[in-house]
Every structure is written in structure tokens, then in C-alpha cells.
Amino acid sequence: MAVSQQVFLRDAMRRLNLTRDIFAARIGVKRRALDTWLLPEASQEFRGMPEVVQRFVTEIVENELLLAKYAQSAQSGPLRDRIATNGKHQLLSVEQFTRESVEELFSVADIMQPIARRQKVSRVLEGAVLGNLFFEASTRTRVSFGAAFCRLGGSVCDTTGFTFSSMAKGESIYDTSRVMSGYVDAMVIRHPEQGSVAEFARATNIPVVNGGDGAGEHPSQALLDLYTILTEFSRLGKLLDGAHIAVTGDLKYGRTVHSLVKLLALYRGLKFTLISPPGLEMPAEIIEQIARQGKHVIEQYHSLEEGLKDADVIYATRVQKERFSDEQLEGYTADFQVSKEVVDRCCAPDAIVLHPLPRDSREGAHDLSTDLNHDPRLGIFRQADNGIPVRMAIFAVLLGVENLVQHSMRDVTWSPPSHIGPEDAVFHGMY
Template sequence: MTISQQAFLRDAMRRLNLTRDVFATRIGVKRRALDTWLLPEGSQEFRAMPEVVQRFVSEIVQNGVLLEKYTQSVQDGPLRDRIAVEGKHQLVSVDQFTRESVEDLFRVADMMQPIARRQKISRVLEGAVLGNLFFEASTRTRVSFGSAFCRLGGSVCDTTGFTFSSMAKGESIYDTSRVMSGYVDAMVIRHPDQGSVAEFARATNIPVVNGGDGPGEHPSQALLDLYTILTEFSRLGKLLDGAHIAMVGDLKYGRTVHSLIKLLALYKGVKFSLVSPRGLEMPSYIIEQASRNGNVIEQKSSLGEGLAGADVIYATRVQKERFANEENEGYTPDFQINRAIIDEYCGPDTIVMHPLPRDSRPGANDLSVDLNHDPRLAIFRQTDNGIPIRMAIFAVLLGVEGLVQHSMRDVTWQHPTHIGPDDSAFHGLD
């Protein structure tokens, strides 16, 4: 088998649209055995999948058609062409995706997991240069994109803020984009103005990725969020079709929720509970778009009412930097998501997510730190997933996803079993 067994099994479950429990029954094994096959190879409980199981699963998904995820059929064409913007291999909006193309991207991300987990290395982008142009504050997104590009063998040039850019001297977006295109092979752009990244993209033919355009969109964040939800649901034996998703906080200016709800709307029968302070409701045009596929959208003002029975809670901070006036100072204490309210209204298998950063200062009333040791909190698993997703984005846009698997080799350095000091509390979660 030329792909990892974890990617092989996850892909089989996605294609068959089966939970882990049902899939285990379908292939005639215990759920615990399946769980050990899906664990990272560095885990103490990891077990190699028997070859007979691999052959049986391949037969179930029609004689090995599972492997076609890395070599798209002539009829469909390469993934980079199917998500192209006006013929260009760029990622500006999640509107470029269908459910099928999203899941194709996730199969590439599955393939990237051994590299993201620091077990393997690949040099398929050796010699390529990424321009990280961040005209707005960023830590996670900027470093994550840079790390993803480097882990595929590329190198990164960064610029941050307007102060040290020629745009402070009056240079246009068009000129900046065209000039940078002569220096780098791909660009990630973050800009405070909605629509600005699309303007950058129109001025060049090289791959451009939207790293966040003001209150507009944040496609890569939404993709990693959806990938996290599907991964967590696989572990919990749930399907996204028919799930209950609660989105809480600043839904007016929060670009992550704008992109995520569009992707979630590709699935069927999803119930959305939108909970926000007055004046920070989700824009109506996004609600209209998310209402397709038989999805139900309910807007709530009570936090408890919105969280009741949710499979996923997605919290966002107040985007004060986007307020034209001081129209809203933040969340009141009765709007804070903490362990007490989740215990009261949600079950033990609810997933709690946040795009980060969360405001942990006293009085901010953002997602509470008292959830830090609660396995329902998925925020760090969520951020970790940013690497394989962004690696997949670069590999697809630059047309090298078919080369990655055969280019992998073992790492030569030592790395910790658990990245964070508290991660052992979640040992066995995958």
C-alpha cells in the first residue's frame, strides 16, 4: 500500500459515509482494533493493519478505486483545475469548492499527516519561494502557512504590516502583486479590506491564497475547521449530515464563521444555531447561502438555548478592530462559554472549537480557560490540523500532490511524543 493506513482508512470511511462503529462492523473487526489502526504511528497503542483487512477494504470500495484520490480521472480533471478562479490556480473563497472537491483536498491532507506529525519529510517544493504578505496582525496563520510550505521543502519570505511595505508609500495593490510575482512562486495575502485579496489575485497568474481579507473570508481556516470536525466526528461515530452546529460570538465581523458556514452548508440537513450579541448577527446574505441542502438556521439570543444539544460549538472573539464606532464593548459574563454551561447544556461528546486567538484577559469573557483540560476542547487539535491542510493547499495549487507520497523519507531528528505538556491527557484521540 503506497499511502498510510490512516489515510487509507479515513478515505474509505469518507467514501462510504460511515461512522467508525458502522465501518468496523462492515469490515468485521472490533471498534478498538480500528481505533489502533488509525492512531499515529508514533503512538504506543498504534497497531499495523493486517494486509487481509486492507485487501478487503479495497474490495468494498470497488477494487482499489480508493487510490484514485491522488490521480484524478480524466473526466473530472486535476483538483487544481476544478477549484480554479477564472482559470487561475488560486484560493480566494470557499465558494470555489463543492463537497466533492473539499473531500478530495482532505484526502491530500490525510496524506500529509506523517509530514505534519514530524515522522516524514518531503522536498517536492524544493527551490520554490512563498511570499507571506501580511498587512494585518497574525501569528498562527502566518507561521502556519510558512511552516507548511517549508515542510514541503520550500522557503519563505515574510513581510508584515503596512509600515514596512511600499504600500505605505502609496503603491497600489496591483503594482505590489505584480512586483512580488516576479520574486516568489506563490503568495499568501492577509489584508484588512474585504475584497483586497481578490484584487491581488487578479493582478497575477501565480497561486494566491487568501489568508484573511478584513471581515470577508478566511478559506484556509474554514477548511481546517471542517477537517477538524470531520476527524473528531469520525472518532466519535458521528456524521456531519444532520449535525447540530452552534456558532457563538461576533458573527458579523468574524470572517472565519463566514467561510465555515458556507462549507458546512455543502452537507445535508445541518442545524445551525447562531448565537450573537445584539448588533453582531450573521450577515443575511450568508444566512441565505447557508440555507441550502435542507439546512435549518435558527438565530438565538440566549447562550444556553443556542448550545442545547449541539454537536459542535464554534466560538469567536469580538472583532473590536473592525468596529467603525465603539458600538459593542465585548461579551457580558452571561455570554461566556465555560465548563459549567457546557456541562449543563451539552453532552460528553460535544466538540468545542475556536479559531484563536482567544482573549484570556480578565473581563473579556471569551472562551474560558477552565476548559483547557477538558477533552471536548479541540482548539489545539484544530490548530495542529492547519499544517496538513495548508500543505495540501500548496501541493494542489502547485500541482505536486501526486509526487508527495513517493518523495517521503524518515526524519533524522528526535521529536517529543506529545507536542504540548498537557497533550498526554488526550492520548488516544485521533
């Protein structure tokens, strides 16, 4: 570079007419990383930006079409309006997001971190009531949504299962949704039938969040998964653009992977390795969709070791036996278990191993092995913890209070632990 890094980046932001926050979001890096790149080279905190970033920014500023694309866009107004579906402030699918809007949501999640880590409290949703309507059993998702709403000062009404619900007595989805809307200010719906959450959403104008609809989508899980990948990559000094993502397990019925690969496809030049037993491959329409979104490489394997080679991220999923009809699991053998031995043999020391949970730890389950529990590459608990700030961000955006959170925070009055789990890595603590 003929000019200093600081001058180069400042010139790029000037030509694009972008603030630091938006510029960082546009090029897919954390604001704190950008800040270190913009310091004078004599500063002790100065960091050289990766060569891939320099090439990317150079490509943008030297190409008129890209310059226009990445410049301050005409998109404006509240984020909740820009991700709205059918004119309503609801979250039903990851397809409501662009790369820009998803990273803006993650900026809100970053603001939520001191609250999620028990350092601060906020009451911006005081008086608001969430209806957690889970017509399918759930522990993690239901409690995570409830905790996120409570940490912003709201309260939660829970219901789980069909047995005691009015729908078991013949009430329609429309009637149930409309009645519940008179009681609560937002709803999270989980339902075993694909498309059912959209039916709930059509019957109300209050915010509705899809907590999982059959084999369809699980948008909040995909958002927290992507947030985790970006956070881990930031810690490791890596960029998501150009990364190798290996997804393994039940790709046919796993709604978490359906949503996640759609979000990941918003980034540039990824290599997707899709590894599954025969008969449990990723649906063809989803593969076609991510292939249309960018210059991605998509490979499919029925062998775990072949597919995991040199992966930056391993995303393992359990087999969704509850969604099967007559399919057999003859092809789902011990060879599909993601173990420490396999990860050591196939991947670099800075690989990240994720799983949406719950994982089946019973003998013969062939899921994510527990022998990775003390391996820093295992990110499943950091991933689960990230569900709180991401879901807090979702509620704050949909209810229009995201700009109030920063100034509403006050210190907690109790003494939280330095780490959530007794064996958490240092970088996993609540610091």
C-alpha cells in the same frame, strides 16, 4: 438488512462505479472506517456501520436520480483545475469547493499527517519560494502557512504590516502583486480590506491564497476547522450529516465563521444555531445562502444557554473590535462566555469545543474560558495543529505536487516528542 454488510456495501460501490476512496468521500466517512465495515463479520477488526449510513446508502442506490448524482461523475482531472477560480490555481473563497472536492483535499491532508507530526519529511517543493504578505498583523496564520510550505521543502519570505511596505508610498495593489510575482512562486495575502486579496489575484498567474480579507473570508481557516470537525467526529463514531453546530460570538465581522458555515452547508440536514450579542448577528445574505444549499435548520439566539442546548459542536469566536466603527458592546456581557459550567449544563460529554484563536483570556473578555483547558472536549489545540497538514495540502494541490508526496517521504533524523503539549490528551499525540 437481508444481505451481509460487506455484500451490501460492495454492491453499492459496484452500482456507483466508485473506488473505496471516492465512495468513502461521497458518503462523508473516513476511508479507514469504510475498510472496517467491509471486513467479514468474523474478523476481529469488523465494525458495524451506523444505521444512518445504511439508510443513506440505501436511499442512494434505490433512487435513480440519486444514483446518477452519486455515481462516478464527469468531474475529472487534477483537483487544482476543479477548484480553480477565473481559470487560475488560486484559493480565494470556500465557494470554490463542492463537498466532493473539499473531501478530496482532506484526503491529501491525511497523507500530510506523518510530515506534520514530525515522523516524515518531504522535499517536493524544494526550490519554491512563498511570499507571505500580511498587511495586517498575524502570528498563527502567518507562521502556520510558512511552516506548511517549509515542511514540503520550500522556503518563505515574510512581510508584515503597512508601515514599511511600498503600498504606504502609494504603490497600487496591482503593481505590488505583479512585482512580488517576479520574486516568489506562491503568495499568501492578508489584508484588512474586504475584496483586496482578489485584486492581488487578478494581477498575477501564480497561486494566491486568501489569508483573510477584512470581514470577508478566511478559507484556509474554515477548511482546517471542517477537517478538525470531521476528524473529531470520526474518532467519536459520529457523522457530520444531521449534526447540531452552534456558532457563538461576533458573527457579523468574524470572517472565520462566514467561511465555515458556507462549507458546513455542503453537508446534509444540519442544525445551525447562531448565537450573538444584539447587533453582531450573522449577515443576512450568508444566512440566505446556507438556507438555499440544503435542508438545514437555522435558528438565531441572543442567549448562549438557549442556543447551546444539545450542540454537537460549539464554535466560539472573539469579538472583532478592530473592525468596529461606532458600535458599542453593551450587549456583549459575561453571559456570552463559553465556560466549563455552561458546556457541562447544556451539552453532551462528547461535544466538541472549537475556537479559531487567538482567544482573549484576559479578565472580563467574555471569550472562551480557560477553565476548559484540561477538558478533552476542548479541541482548540488539535484544531490549530490541523492547520499544518491542511495548508500543506492546499500548497501541494495548487502547485500540482500532491501525487508526489507519498513516494517522496523519508524518516526524520531527529527525535520528536510523543505529544506536542505536555498535557495533550492521548488521542492528540503524534502517533
